[in-house]
Amino acid sequence: MLLNIKNLTVAIEGKEIIKGLNLQVNKGEVHAIMGPNGTGKSTLAAAITGREGYEVTEGEIWYKDQNIIEMDADERANLGIFLSFQYPVEIPGVSMTNFMRTAINAQREYRGLPPMPAGEFLKLMEEKKKLVDIHSKLTNRSVNEGFSGGEKKKNEIFQMALLEPTLAILDETDSGLDIDALRTVAKGVNELRSEENAFVVITHYQRLLEYIVPDFVHVMYDGKIVKSGSKNLALELEDKGYEWLKEQSLV
Amino acid sequence: MEKDTLQQALPLDQMLIAQYRNNKELITANDIQYVSELREEAFQTFMESGFPHSGMEQWRHTDVDVLTEDAYLNEIEVPDTKKDIEELFRCDIHNFDTETVSMLNGWYIDKDSPLKTLPEGIVVGSFREAMKAYPQIFEQYYGKIAPKNANGFVQINTAMMQDGVFVWVPDGVKSAKTLQIIKILNKEEQLFVQSRNLIVLGKNSELSLMHCDDSVNQQSSLVNTVTEIFVDENANLELYKLQNLNDQSGLINSTFVQQMANSNIKTNTLTFNCGLIRNNIHVKLDGQGSHADVLGLYLMDKQQHIDNQIRIDHNVANCTSNELFKGILDEEASAVFNGYIHVARDAQKTNAYQNNNNILLTPTATINTMPFLEIYADDVKCSHGATVGQLDQEAMFYIRSRGISAANARLLLMYAFAADIINEISIEALRQRIDDMVKKRLRGELSVCDKCVLHCGAPEKEYHFDIDLSKI
Ligand SMILES: Nc1ncnc2c1ncn2[C@@H]1O[C@H](COP(=O)(O)OP(=O)(O)OP(=O)(O)O)[C@@H](O)[C@H]1O
Ligand SMILES: [Mg+2]
Numbered sequence: 253m254l255l256n257i258k259n260l261t262v263a264i265e266g267k268e269i270i271k272g273l274n275l276q277v278n279k280g281e282v283h284a285i286m287g288p289n290g291t292g293k294s295t296l297a298a299a300i301t302g303r304e305g306y307e308v309t310e311g312e313i314w315y316k317d318q319n320i321i322e323m324d325a326d327e328r329a330n331l332g333i334f335l336s337f338q339y340p341v342e343i344p345g346v347s348m349t350n351f352m353r354t355a356i357n358a359q360r361e362y363r364g365l366p367p368m369p370a371g372e373f374l375k376l377m378e379e380k381k382k383l384v385d386i387h388s389k390l391t392n393r394s395v396n397e398g399f400s401g402g403e404k405k406k407n408e409i410f411q412m413a414l415l416e417p418t419l420a421i422l423d424e425t426d427s428g429l430d431i432d433a434l435r436t437v438a439k440g441v442n443e444l445r446s447e448e449n450a451f452v453v454i455t456h457y458q459r460l461l462e463y464i465v466p467d468f469v470h471v472m473y474d475g476k477i478v479k480s481g482s483k484n485l486a487l488e489l490e491d492k493g494y495e496w497l498k499e500q501s502l503v
Numbered sequence: 504m505e506k507d508t509l510q511q512a513l514p515l516d517q518m519l520i521a522q523y524r525n526n527k528e529l530i531t532a533n534d535i536q537y538v539s540e541l542r543e544e545a546f547q548t549f550m551e552s553g554f555p556h557s558g559m560e561q562w563r564h565t566d567v568d569v570l571t572e573d574a575y576l577n578e579i580e581v582p583d584t585k586k587d588i589e590e591l592f593r594c595d596i597h598n599f600d601t602e603t604v605s606m607l608n609g610w611y612i613d614k615d616s617p618l619k620t621l622p623e624g625i626v627v628g629s630f631r632e633a634m635k636a637y638p639q640i641f642e643q644y645y646g647k648i649a650p651k652n653a654n655g656f657v658q659i660n661t662a663m664m665q666d667g668v669f670v671w672v673p674d675g676v677k678s679a680k681t682l683q684i685i686k687i688l689n690k691e692e693q694l695f696v697q698s699r700n701l702i703v704l705g706k707n708s709e710l711s712l713m714h715c716d717d718s719v720n721q722q723s724s725l726v727n728t729v730t731e732i733f734v735d736e737n738a739n740l741e742l743y744k745l746q747n748l749n750d751q752s753g754l755i756n757s758t759f760v761q762q763m764a765n766s767n768i769k770t771n772t773l774t775f776n777c778g779l780i781r782n783n784i785h786v787k788l789d790g791q792g793s794h795a796d797v798l799g800l801y802l803m804d805k806q807q808h809i810d811n812q813i814r815i816d817h818n819v820a821n822c823t824s825n826e827l828f829k830g831i832l833d834e835e836a837s838a839v840f841n842g843y844i845h846v847a848r849d850a851q852k853t854n855a856y857q858n859n860n861n862i863l864l865t866p867t868a869t870i871n872t873m874p875f876l877e878i879y880a881d882d883v884k885c886s887h888g889a890t891v892g893q894l895d896q897e898a899m900f901y902i903r904s905r906g907i908s909a910a911n912a913r914l915l916l917m918y919a920f921a922a923d924i925i926n927e928i929s930i931e932a933l934r935q936r937i938d939d940m941v942k943k944r945l946r947g948e949l950s951v952c953d954k955c956v957l958h959c960g961a962p963e964k965e966y967h968f969d970i971d972l973s974k975i
Contacts, residue, residue, distance in 0.1 A: 301904050302903075302904075303900050303904075304896075304900065324903065324909065325900060325903040325904050326903040326904075326905075326906050326907055326908050326909065326912075329903070329904055329905055329906035330906045334904075334905075335904050337901065337904075340901070341895075341897045341898050341900075341901040342898075343898050343901065343902070343915075343916070343919060344919060344922075345918070345919025345920065345921075345922035345923065346902075346915050346916075346918075346919045351902070351905070351915070352905075354907055354911065354915065355905035355906050355907055358905075358906045358907045358908065358911065359906040362906065394919075411905065415905065415906070
């Protein structure tokens with residue numbers, strides 16, 4: 253099992269947001285997480301990726317057979333965990349090229365590899381730019397600075413493509429994307445999919461799941477997964493909304 | 504030698520007063536009459552005022568008392584053993600060809616001659632030689648750009664200075680290369696060094712100037728530099744100041760600029776290291792259509808202190824100015840920024856911007872930032888802003904989530920913060936070298952032995968990218 257979250261409780265500033273959540277993800281799988289606003293989807297993503305201030309008060313997060321809750325964010329990334337941010341951060345003054353080269357080399361160093369030669373890196377950039385159809389005028393700029401909402405999301409997938417993670421969490425990567433960009437992003441994800449990696453896709457919309465077909469769909473409500481099912485569950489949610497689940501979980 | 508020992512027993516002001524009285528002939532020996540007259544006037548003023556002290560409003564946050572109460576050696580005679588500067592400072596310039604003049608312990612070092620005319624027509628040389636060769640220029644500008652009521656450091660400089668750099672760019676002449684003034688301190692004794700520079704740009708002329716203050720050893724010192732710059736109509740000046748002195752040293756640096764119509768200046772003051780540093784930069788916009796960019800970056804740590812006092816006088820209409828100072832303060836470093844914009848009654852259509860941004864890396868670092876606008880015209884656009892912050896935690900997480908360590912993420916963010924100022928350096932090769940110095944400084948690897956930016960041959964590494972943290 254690649255990721256095994258057991259009875260996870262996460263608090264932010266003393267307030268419990270995730271309240272005893274369980275989730276198992278195997279290599280080769282795509283899991284979709286859906287659920288109403290404010291139920292803790294992004295909080296879960298932050299807890300898995302090791303954001304400071306997100307306190308695991310109970311439970312465990314097992315990844316590749318180690319409990320990672322004490323690990324720093326960068327070490328988790330070096331172990332192959334990637335987060336496509338719901339709100340990517342602008343970093344004025346740090347060029348995309350520079351940022352990604354630093355990241356790739358940091359990860360290589362962690363794995364005991366020498367830094368990637370500049371030429372090889374540039375070739376890799378070109379290749380991945382094509383994959384997600386991102387323009388050089390964006391990659392030549394500072395990280396996310398002045399990018400449109402959609403461009404920022406594409407840029408997340410571009411970074412994912414460069415880093416080739418084992419576990420990728422996509423937090424609402426589809427929101428803000430136009431139809432063509434949505435297809436491109438999905439294409440990017442599908443090309444990276446393999447028997448060796450897994451995706452957790454957080455989304456509000458069934459449409460993304462038409463392109464990135466999930467093996468499992470989970471519904472999160474009030475800090476817990478309240479229902480899991482096949483891809484058909486997403487269709488059902490599209491149809492009925494969340495009210496029926498809320499009622500169910502309150503019972 | 505006996506005299507030297509005696510000198511070093513008195514507090515600086517008393518020593519200087521005694522020295523002036525006892526050695527007046529020696530001090531004025533090289534002067535034209537006009538310069539001597541100013542000495543006397545300034546000496547009288549200094550006798551009354553003394554050095555500024557922390558009891559004065561403008562010096563409240565900068566304790567110069569600790570420096571001025573100390574004893575120093577002040578050389579008023581050209582030392583007969585002027586070491587060959589080449590020995591100290593072998594410049595193997597990579598990719599960046601400058602015209603270099605050097606000063607050792609405040610004395611102009613002439614490789615060929617004390618005053619030379621560059622092929623394009625720029626005259627550059629020793630201040631003490633230049634006054635005799637160009638008395639009319641001295642009478643016109645020297646002592647007139649710095650205000651008569653300037654502080655005690657300026658007064659004592661005018662009274663007792665012996666040497667410095669003179670640059671005259673005649674009308675229409677454009678500098679082919681950056682002119683680099685390298686000032687080095689290297690002496691066993693604790694020196695008080697005064698240097699005086701006069702830089703005159705004629706109409707439609709252009710000058711790119713770099714001014715480096717460096718120590719080569721760990722001996723403490725106090726440097727008191729006064730630079731007067733006249734920028735005539737339609738002339739263009741770029742002035743880069745690099746300050747990299749040891750932790751024991753003090754630097755008082757006063758720069759006065761007068762700009763005439765449609766002239767442009769850009770000054771960039773880059774402070775890498777120094778125990779205590781005070782930069783007074785005073786720009787007078789005296790001709791319509793003139794513009795001044797006054798920029799600075801300071802990277803301080805330990806118990807270093809920097810005080811940037813910037814004053815821009817908009818004296819006439821239709822001028823613009825833009826001030827941006829950025830600083831990163833680590834450990835127990837402290838900084839002061841005082842940006843004073845004065846807009847005279849008739850200076851309509853003034854545009855003046857001012858910004859000071861700071862990052863404090865520790866709770867013990869401090870910044871005191873005070874914008875001050877005094878506006879007497881009614882049709883003006885002025886803005887000011889100051890920020891004091893820590894490193895952006897959102898950005899830290901974002902960077903770390905890509906696998907970059909906390910230390911390198913910090914470095915990236917600090918570097919990015921500084922980049923605004925570095926990117927304003929228009930000479931590409933210089934930009935790269937300064938870039939390199941900033942990175943080294945942020946990693947704590949820059950030493951005073953790095954001396955000037957152009958020293959030590961090839962850059963640290965090849966430049967394929969803006970920054971490469973992977974090798975740290
Ligand atoms: N830093 C914080 N401090 C306090 N409360 C927070 C903080 N971050 C998130 N929360 C709260 O935690 C809850 C869950 O937020 P989270 O962002 O995980 O929701 P979400 O499921 O991702 O919602 P959405 O679908 O709108 O993105 C919300 O009530 C939110 O207000
Ligand atoms: Mg969310």
